[in-house]
Amino acid sequence: MAKTALITGVTGQDGSYLSELLLDKGYTVHGLIRRSSSFNTERIDHIYQGPEEENRSFLLHHADLADGVALVNLLRDIRPDEVYNLGAQSHVRVSFDAPLYTGDITGLGTVRLLEAVRASGIDTRVYQASSSEMFGANPPPQNERTPFHPRSPYSVAKVYSYWSTVNYREAYGMFAVNGILFNHESPRRGETFxxxxxxxxxxxxxxxxxxxxxxxxxxxVRDWGYAPEYVEAMWRMLQCDAPDDYVVATGExxxxxxxxxxxxxxxxxxxxxxxxxxxxxxxxxxxxxLIGDATKAEELLGWKPVVRxxxxxxxxxxxxxxxxxxxxxxxxxxxxx
The missing domain is CATH 3.90.25.10 (UDP-galactose 4-epimerase, domain 1)
Structure with a gap:
């Protein structure tokens, strides 16, 4: 039976590539989009407006990481096998200008989603998009054992989300993983990055x-990889027998x-x-x-970057x-x- 996935942040760079990957694997993909007076779906228009058979497998829902009730209702309705939380205010420089909004969506938004999974009672696997920015001032190379020292409101919120994911895994037995992704780029990257x-x-x-x-x-100095390769690592984390946390990087x-x-x-x-x-x-x-050591991902996920x-x-x-x-x-x- 085909699997079903829910992606928050589906209109972003990673959300669009992950949608393509999952559709190619036969998934039905549900994407979460915020209600807005303007359209911001250009990265996924080719999917949503594509062939009829593909269109039926790609569905968009208006909801928000600020609305926990809507998240519970949506999860109960679609009962996804996998949830990928890619939604966030993700611009580091902007987070200094909007720290409260960043904390609410990037930090508390993760807890709302985790709590919605728990409250809905569904059996699903959760991927949390963590960030190399959490390592901050700690020198490279950084791996899963490197302590966090965040240096921005964005990275502080991501640290909160990281430990919240670990907590829900340990407290409730939830299959929840953190992908600590280093910088990953593509032609779909936002123009302000x-x-x-x-x-x-x-x-x-x-x-x-x-x-x-x-x-x-x-x-x-940053460790820049290719976004289409990094979404493959996200998917592989949720196919494992047991949940764990992984650094994804090139090492360059x-x-x-x-x-x-x-x-x-x-x-x-x-x-x-x-x-x-x-x-x-x-x-x-x-x-x-920020320079990552992705040895664990290579050994346990069989994932290795190609594009430098x-x-x-x-x-x-x-x-x-x-x-x-x-x-x-x-x-x-x-x-x-």
Whole structure:
């Protein structure tokens, strides 16, 4: 019998790739979306508006991680075999400007979902999207045994969610896991995140639409992987015999400056001619280096990354150049009409 999954944050980068993965495996996928006056479903429109047989297996529901009652009712209705909690206010810099909202959705939202699973009485497996930002000031390499030292409201909320997931697992025997994912990017990454901001800027500079790109700290080191590979690790965690927590990472540390070099060079440009520093993009407290050790995931899940940062930068630059070219061509057609 085909499995059923519920994904919160289904309209995000990871939610869209995970939806595709699960649909390919024969799942019926239910996605949670917040009610809004504007549409933000562009990452999943190709699924939702796709072939009729696929459309019947992909269903969207209006609900919110701020509404525990709605979560209980939804879980009772669809009775999913697996729940993937990807919903959050996930921008680290924004969390300094909106700490209460971040704490409510990213932190308490996880508890509302866990409690909804418990209260609904359904038998399901829960994946919690934890973050490498939880390690914060602790030096790399970071693995499952590294202590947490969060350095932002976002990472503080994620630590709360992490331990809440562990607590529900230990207190109620719930099959609940934490995937501690290090930075993972793709052409579907939000345009305010630094990697996508860089690759989108490269496309616009290459097309002559802008001359400069403004960024903050170029010395921060991150472990950047490819999002479609990382959602595979999420799924594998819920197929195990017993619940556990896993780091998912490439083990390669790359500075923002290096990612700039890869991205601009891929388009035949020199980043030093175009990048300008802007202090407004600095965080009040910075995390210097996050580099993951995913040995446990490799040994127990059989998961191993393939795409590394240089190739990732090329994938994203090519996608942004194509997207911009299509937009300009579309605009030209409308003008001609």
């Amino acid at each position: 630094v990697t996508r901001k860089i690759t989108r800027g490269v496309a616009r500079i290459k097309a002559g639409l802008q001359t400069h790109l403004h960024l903050g700290n170029l010395d921060a 540390g790359v500075s923002v400056r290096q990612f700039l070099e890869y991205s601009f060079a891929h388009a035949g440009l020199d980043w030093r001619e175009h990048v300008r520093y802007d202090a407004k993009y600095e965080r009040p407290s910075e995390v210097d280096a 940062s240089r190739e990732l930068a090329g994938i994203m630059v090519d996608a942004d150049i194509r997207q911009l070219s299509d937009q300009l061509a579309g605009a030209a057609v409308r003008v001609d009409r």
